[in-house]
Amino acid sequence: MExxxxxxxxxxxxxxxxLVPVEPPPAFVRSLKRELMEAARRQYLxxxxxxxIVVVGAAIAGSVASVAGLTAFLILRRRAxxxxxxxxG
Amino acid sequence: xxxxxxxxxxSDGSPDDERELVERAKxxxxxxxxxxxxxxxxxxxxxxxxxxxxxxxxxxTARTFYRALEHxxxxxxxxxxxxxxxxxxxxxxxxxxxxxxxxRPVVALDRVVAxxxxxxxxxxLEEEEERENLMRAxxxxxxxxxxxxxxxxxxxxxNAQIGAIMGRxxxxxxxxxxxxxxxxxxxxxxxxxxxxxxxxGSDQ
Numbered sequence: 001m002e003x004x005x006x007x008x009x010x011x012x013x014x015x016x017x018x019l020v021p022v023e024p025p026p027a028f029v030r031s032l033k034r035e036l037m038e039a040a041r042r043q044y045l046x047x048x049x050x051x052x053i054v055v056v057g058a059a060i061a062g063s064v065a066s067v068a069g070l071t072a073f074l075i076l077r078r079r080a081x082x083x084x085x086x087x088x089g
Numbered sequence: 090x091x092x093x094x095x096x097x098x099x100s101d102g103s104p105d106d107e108r109e110l111v112e113r114a115k116x117x118x119x120x121x122x123x124x125x126x127x128x129x130x131x132x133x134x135x136x137x138x139x140x141x142x143x144x145x146x147x148x149x150t151a152r153t154f155y156r157a158l159e160h161x162x163x164x165x166x167x168x169x170x171x172x173x174x175x176x177x178x179x180x181x182x183x184x185x186x187x188x189x190x191x192x193r194p195v196v197a198l199d200r201v202v203a204x205x206x207x208x209x210x211x212x213x214l215e216e217e218e219e220r221e222n223l224m225r226a227x228x229x230x231x232x233x234x235x236x237x238x239x240x241x242x243x244x245x246x247x248n249a250q251i252g253a254i255m256g257r258x259x260x261x262x263x264x265x266x267x268x269x270x271x272x273x274x275x276x277x278x279x280x281x282x283x284x285x286x287x288x289x290g291s292d293q
Contacts, residue, residue: 007274008270008271008274011277012270014219014220014223015238015273019227019239019242022137022243023133024129024130024134024146024147024150029126029130032129032147032151032154033122033126036125036154036155036158037118037122039158040118044117047162
């Protein structure tokens with residue numbers, strides 16, 4: 001048991017010695033950042049446009065619905081005036 | 090919207106700062122750039138040890154950040170550090186990469202700092218062989234065990250920090266670490282006795 005513990009400590013020490021931090025090459029970091037920022041700008045622009053399309057579309061749909069409602073109301077009122085209900089009796 | 094200079098001044102690395110930065114990054118490319126700068130080295134190191142070579146680590150680091158950018162608008166903070174989300178993306182990418190390409194990680198001997206046996210050629214050779222065996226044993230571990238060792242030894246994180254990233258308790262990490270060492274010992278003994286175990290510890 002003690003021998004096993006000693007071996008595990010040894011393995012742990014070796015891991016500490018050999019699993020060392022490595023750094024990405026600075027040129028790679030810079031060039032990936034440039035590409036990502038460009039992609040991010042495009043993505044945000046697309047999202048912004050999509051939001052605008054949704055808002056404008058909703059506004060147009062709302063306006064059409066209002067105009068249609070008003071028109072229907074006016075037609076019904078005109079019909080009601082042209083043909084007043086006949087009183088029974 | 091904040092400028093890059095303002096962001097740099099405001100960034101103090103605290104959880105609140107990170108949360109704010111992530112929220113801003115959902116609509117501001119400059120903030121996304123800051124997140125990238127903060128975590129690129131960590132993700133690269135993780136992928137370097139998972140793939141075993143710098144070229145693939147670069148390729149997969151790029152894929153990780155592109156995917157993060159794509160999914161960031163839907164990211165929701167659930168009490169875990171932002172790095173946990175990034176590591177998850179990197180983990181999925183490396184698992185898919187290994188499966189699709191059926192590639193086996195190769196120990197990159199040129200980049201890892203070599204600690205040699207102080208000028209003694211025999212000692213250097215032995216140490217080199219030991220290191221190669223250990224790296225091979227490391228790379229035959231299950232992905233979660235490799236992740237644990239990278240976070241512990243490369244990133245020097247505590248068990249609590251590792252637990253937060255891997256979504257496990259501190260006790261579970263401690264016990265996983267012990268099991269991982271036992272498995273490494275078994276793998277190394279297997280190598281000494283004449284052949285590396287290639288399927289060891291695949292519990293995922």
